[in-house]
Each structure stands twice: as structure tokens, then as C-alpha cells.
Amino acid sequence: MGRPKGPLGALGEEIARAQDAELALSEAADLAAAKGRLLAGAPGRRRILRWQVPLAAAAAAAAILLVPRAPDSLSFRVEGTVAAGETGAFVSVPAGESTDVRFSDGTTLTLASESHARVVQVDDRGARVVLERGSVRARVKHLPRARWTVGVGPFDVRVTGTAFVVQWEPERQEFSLALREGSVELSGPLVGRARRIAAGETVRVAMRERRFEIVSGERVAAADPIPGPEVSPAAALPPAPQALREPSNAPPVWLVHAKAARWQDTMAAASPDWNGWLGSGDAAALTLLGDAARYTRDVARATQAFETLRRRFPGTPRAAEAAYRLGILAGGDRATAARWFQTYLDERPAGSLAREALGRLMEVGDEVRKVQAARTYLERYPAGPHARLAQSIVGE
Amino acid sequence: MVRALPFVGDDAALVAGVRAGNRQAVAALFDRHAPHVRRVLARVLGIDSELPDLLHEVFLRALEGVDRLSDPAALQGWLTSIAVFTARGCIRKRKARRWLRLVAPEEVPEVEAATPSAEVTEALKEAYLLLGRLPADERIPFALRFIDGMELTEVAAACGVSLATIKRRLSRAQDAFSVGARAHPALADWLEGGARWADPRDP
Numbered sequence: 001m002g003r004p005k006g007p008l009g010a011l012g013e014e015i016a017r018a019q020d021a022e023l024a025l026s027e028a029a030d031l032a033a034a035k036g037r038l039l040a041g042a043p044g045r046r047r048i049l050r051w052q053v054p055l056a057a058a059a060a061a062a063a064i065l066l067v068p069r070a071p072d073s074l075s076f077r078v079e080g081t082v083a084a085g086e087t088g089a090f091v092s093v094p095a096g097e098s099t100d101v102r103f104s105d106g107t108t109l110t111l112a113s114e115s116h117a118r119v120v121q122v123d124d125r126g127a128r129v130v131l132e133r134g135s136v137r138a139r140v141k142h143l144p145r146a147r148w149t150v151g152v153g154p155f156d157v158r159v160t161g162t163a164f165v166v167q168w169e170p171e172r173q174e175f176s177l178a179l180r181e182g183s184v185e186l187s188g189p190l191v192g193r194a195r196r197i198a199a200g201e202t203v204r205v206a207m208r209e210r211r212f213e214i215v216s217g218e219r220v221a222a223a224d225p226i227p228g229p230e231v232s233p234a235a236a237l238p239p240a241p242q243a244l245r246e247p248s249n250a251p252p253v254w255l256v257h258a259k260a261a262r263w264q265d266t267m268a269a270a271s272p273d274w275n276g277w278l279g280s281g282d283a284a285a286l287t288l289l290g291d292a293a294r295y296t297r298d299v300a301r302a303t304q305a306f307e308t309l310r311r312r313f314p315g316t317p318r319a320a321e322a323a324y325r326l327g328i329l330a331g332g333d334r335a336t337a338a339r340w341f342q343t344y345l346d347e348r349p350a351g352s353l354a355r356e357a358l359g360r361l362m363e364v365g366d367e368v369r370k371v372q373a374a375r376t377y378l379e380r381y382p383a384g385p386h387a388r389l390a391q392s393i394v395g396e
Numbered sequence: 397m398v399r400a401l402p403f404v405g406d407d408a409a410l411v412a413g414v415r416a417g418n419r420q421a422v423a424a425l426f427d428r429h430a431p432h433v434r435r436v437l438a439r440v441l442g443i444d445s446e447l448p449d450l451l452h453e454v455f456l457r458a459l460e461g462v463d464r465l466s467d468p469a470a471l472q473g474w475l476t477s478i479a480v481f482t483a484r485g486c487i488r489k490r491k492a493r494r495w496l497r498l499v500a501p502e503e504v505p506e507v508e509a510a511t512p513s514a515e516v517t518e519a520l521k522e523a524y525l526l527l528g529r530l531p532a533d534e535r536i537p538f539a540l541r542f543i544d545g546m547e548l549t550e551v552a553a554a555c556g557v558s559l560a561t562i563k564r565r566l567s568r569a570q571d572a573f574s575v576g577a578r579a580h581p582a583l584a585d586w587l588e589g590g591a592r593w594a595d596p597r598d599p
Contacts, residue, residue: 002541002545002546002547002548002550003541003542003545004541004542008542008570008573008574009542011519011523011542011577011583012541012542012543012545013545014519015519015520015523015543016439016543016544016545018519018520019438019439019442019443019520019543020435022443022520023434023435023438023443026447027431027434029448030434030447030448030451031426031430031431031434031451033448033452034426034430034448034449034451034452034455035423035426035427035430037452038422038426038452038455038456038459039419039422039423039426261521261522261525
């Protein structure tokens with residue numbers, strides 16, 4: 001392979017290796033799914049090529065493949081109009097009224113008073129609708145392979161079959177979602193990644209105030225009153241609390257930021273009760289807190305987090321990983337760093353960081369440790385990224 | 397029970413079989429080249445829940461355009477260029493939906509990165525966040541060259557541009573990625589480590 005030498009090439013190689021490990025986990029399923037559709041002539045994003053072998057060739061025992069036509073796109077109609085709906089055209093709802101947009105698969109979108117929306121794309125699996133302002137109640141028909149997207153300001157709602165009400169106030173930068181049926185996972189600003197939302201829950205995001213909440217068990221009636229002209233869409237929702245309120249089943253805000261790799265925000269959220277989190281969090285939480293401190297260059301807090309982890313959860317894999325991180329945090333104190341890397345190797349000789357720990361020992365260890373690490377490295381990882389360094393140390 | 401024999405033959409024979417409508421040839425085309433195509437898509441886009449869809453799309457395009465393949469012996473390179481084209485289209489469509497996404501649970505990929513270390517997993521994540529900020533025409537050659545390890549000529553062919561053009565794009569991508577990577581702790585660790593651990597005899 002022609003990967004360039006140097007740090008970027010080495011980083012690229014490590015990324016490729018990690019990615020290959022992840023790809024391997026789902027390879028069989030991915031290949032089977034794609035192959036099955038290809039050979040069955042299942043519809044893709046484009047029309048299937050229709051091609052046949054002449055009958056004469058078929059008579060000679062060659063295979064004949066007849067690929068069925070891809071199904072047509074869904075159609076839709078806007079309530080109150082005669083002609084079929086037009087992709088890209090605005091649907092603007094007058095004050096005091098509501099308007100249904102009905103699709104040929106049975107999906108219905110109900111736009112509230114003074115709402116503006118467009119159907120920007122339609123295919124055989126669903127559609128993409130953009131809500132420019134206002135509120136839409138969606139009842140998406142749950143069908144195999146259904147794929148619907150509702151663009152709501154900077155948010156995207158992607159569903160396969162559920163019922164919900166979503167709202168966007170562009171002037172106030174406020175988003176809300178009330179889920180009636182089904183369940184989805186929500187990712188994005190403030191709420192983090194892949195947060196599961198269940199039927200009966202309502203999510204509100206106030207972007208300017210940087211707060212979000214999830215309220216459980218609010219009644220979302222089957223015949224929700226669509227707001228009239230005297231009521232703004234936002235006020236039609238249950239009133240927001242006066243102060244930030246985190247539902248008891250929601251993870252702490254710092255954890256939401258950490259899972260989205262927003263390290264500065266993580267530290268800002270965790271700092272007011274830093275010692276409390278270290279005292280109450282599990283090993284995974286302490287690892288995240290330590291990493292957040294490390295990534296924001298707060299060496300003291302990072303050291304505290306990892307030392308606390310080792311004290312509270314001795315003998316665990318995460319305690320060993322904490323030892324490795326303490327080695328990194330030791331910086332120029334080579335003796336301390338070497339001690340921590342060796343501790344990791346003693347506790348987890350075949351752990352996921354063993355190769356890295358050996359590599360670092362080759363750099364910071366004393367002569368004896370350096371040679372020992374190099375020999376071990378060459379035994380276990382003869383083709384590893386640091387093999388050449390190891391060879392130069394042992395003089396091969 | 398009559399069982400179809402698997403297709404046997406090199407890529408040129410495979411192409412001929414597909415052109416003739418041989419079902420076994422279509423299956424063999426997929427079996428032989430899908431892992432490579434999938435890897436190329438992943439190099440450019442990262443691990444993605446739409447990989448099976450995109451993989452299917454690449455092979456659909458291949459079947460539709462197989463009559464236009466001038467050199468059947470260059471089948472893999474041609475498939476690579478289709479994969480790059482498909483990935484580029486996907487990147488452009490996603491530019492407009494970059495923020496919050498609600499996904500149905502069954503569509504959220506559950507990947508357990510048990511084998512790579514936590515450090516590398518974090519670097520993987522941050523690398524693709526950085527790549528996502530590059531223009532598609534710089535992101536794609538960077539991913540093919542530095543992550544997949546393709547030769548420059550292969551990268552140029554896959555992207556459908558000259559060697560000179562791909563070198564210019566790579567240079568810009570390299571600069572932008574390096575600057576960005578040094579601001580991301582997980583990547584900075586690896587970049588510094590890579591420099592530290594390089595054999596001093598390396599040029």
C-alpha cells in the first residue's frame with residue numbers, strides 16, 4: 001500500500017485498523033442485506049435496470065433474470081385542492097384553520113394554523129417535509145422500509161412509523177416534540193446523541209437558553225386542539241417550568257455533553273459538583289470525567305478523576321485504563337509515567353491498550369524497561385506501527 | 397435438486413457474464429468486490445448506518461453501466477470510482493441535514509468497538525468529525541490516500557481527475573486536517589505519538 005510515511009500516515013493506518021475492526025462486526029449482515037436486494041431486484045434509490053437474456057440463450061440453459069419495475073413514488077394531496085400535490089410548493093395555512101396533507105401510503109400530516117411547510121422530496125419509501133414555522137402533527141404509516149424526514153429549523157426528525165407533534169419557533173429558537181406512538185432516538189444540540197424518546201414523552205429544547213427537558217406522561221390526546229389565531233403555537237403546549245428541571249430518568253447534563261465529545265461543556269456542567277460526581281459516579285462516568293478534564297488540559301482534575309477511579313474500583317479493566325491515562329498525564333516526569341504504563345501492563349497484559357503502553361514504555365522507560373518492552377513488543381506485535389522503533393532499541 | 401454452479405472466471409469473464417445476464421455472474425460480482433466497495437465507502441464516510449443502502453446503490457449503478465466499462469480487467473478500479481461517486485453524492489445530500497436527527501431505534505447502528513483501544517476509538521470519531529468539515533473534493537482523496545493507503549494514481553483514477561489535481565487537493569486536505577487535528581486532543585495525542593515513535597532513520 002502507498003500510505004505516506006509520517007504522523008498522518010501512521011494516524012491513518014490506526015484509523016483504518018480500528019475501522020476494519022468495526023466493519024467486521026457488521027460485515028455479514030450488511031453484505032447479505034445488499035446482496036439480497038440486488039439479486040431480488042428490490043427497488044433502490046434509482047430505477048432498477050430491466051434486462052433479460054434472449055430466449056435462445058435461455059433455451060441453452062443460461063439464466064434468465066427478470067427484474068421487476070421499481071414501485072412508483074408516493075403521491076400526496078393537500079386538503080382543499082383538487083390536483084395532486086406538487087413537490088417543492090409551499091403549503092401555507094391561514095389563521096384559524098388547519099390543513100391535512102395526505103399521502104398515498106396512508107401517512108397524514110396536519111399543519112396547524114399559520115404554519116408554513118413544503119414537501120421537498122418524495123420517493124417510494126416516504127418523503128422529506130420541511131416545516132418552516134409552526135406546528136405539524138404527523139401520523140406516519142408504519143410500513144416496511146418506510147423512511148420519512150421532517151426538517152424543523154436546524155433539526156431533523158427521521159422516523160419509520162410513528163405519530164408525533166413537532167414544533168419550531170425560529171424567532172425564539174425553540175423546538176419541541178411530543179411523541180404519541182412508537183419510539184425514536186433523538187440526537188443533537190444539548191440533548192446529546194441517540195437519546196431514546198418513548199411514546200407519551202415530550203421534548204423541549206430552548207437553544208438560546210441552552211436548556212432542554214423531557215417530560216414524561218403528558219397526555220397527548222387523540223384529538224389535539226389545533227391552536228386558533230388567538231393562541232400562539234408555543235402556548236398550545238403544556239407550560240414550561242420556571243426553572244431548569246431535569247427529569248429523574250434523564251442522565252446528567254455533563255454526561256450528555258461528554259457523549260457528544262463537547263469537552264468544554266462537559267467540564268462546565270460537571271465542575272460545580274466535581275467532587276460529588278467523582279464520589280457517586282460509576283467507573284464509566286469517572287473515565288469520561290477524567291478524559292474531559294484531560295482534553296481540556298485540566299491536569300489536576302484529570303489526575304484526581306483517574307486516581308479516584310482506581311481507588312473506588314480496584315482491579316477492574318477501567319482501573320487499569322486509568323493507570324494508562326495517568327501515565328500520559330505524567331508528561332515529562334518519565335519515571336512516574338513509566339511506572340503507570342508498567343502498572344497497566346501488570347494489571348492487563350493483554351488489554352486493549354497493551355500495545356500502546358509498550359510503545360510508550362519504549363520511550364519513557366529506563367534502559368532495562370525499554371529493552372524489555374521492545375522485546376515484548378516484537379514478540380506480540382511484529383508488524384505493529386512501532387515495530388521499527390522496537391527493532392532499533394534491541395539492535396536488530 | 398438442481399443447484400446452480402458458482403461462477404468461475406477472472407474479472408473480464410465476470411463482466412462478460414454480467415453483460416450476458418448471467419445471474420451467477422451478478423452474484424459473483426457482488427461476492428468478489430462488495431467487501432472492497434464497502435470498505436471504500438466506509439473510508440470516505442466513516443462507519444454509517446446507510447452503508448448497506450449505499451453498497452446496493454453502487455452495484456445497481458454498476459449493473460446499469462456495465463456496458464460502458466471499456467476495460468473489464470480494470471473492474472475493481474471502476475467499481476471504486478462508482479463508490480466514490482456515490483459517497484460524494486451522499487456527502488452533498490447530508491450537508492443540509494447536519495444537526496439533530498431523530499432515528500428509529502432499529503436504524504441506529506450498534507457497533508461495539510471491542511477490538512480497538514479506547515484511544516483509537518476516540519481518534520476515529522474525531523477524525524471523521526474533522527473530515528466532515530472538509531469539502532468533499534478534499535475529504536475523499538484524503539480518506540483514500542491516508543486512511544485506505546491507496547497509491548496516488550489510484551486515488552486520481554477513483555476521483556476521475558488528473559494526478560496534478562489530486563496532489564493539489566491532497567495538499568490542501570493535509571494542511572487543513574493537520575491544523576484541525578492538533579486542536580483535537582485524541583488526534584493530537586496520536587499525531588505527536590506517531591512523530592515520537594517513528595524510527596529516527598526514516599526520512
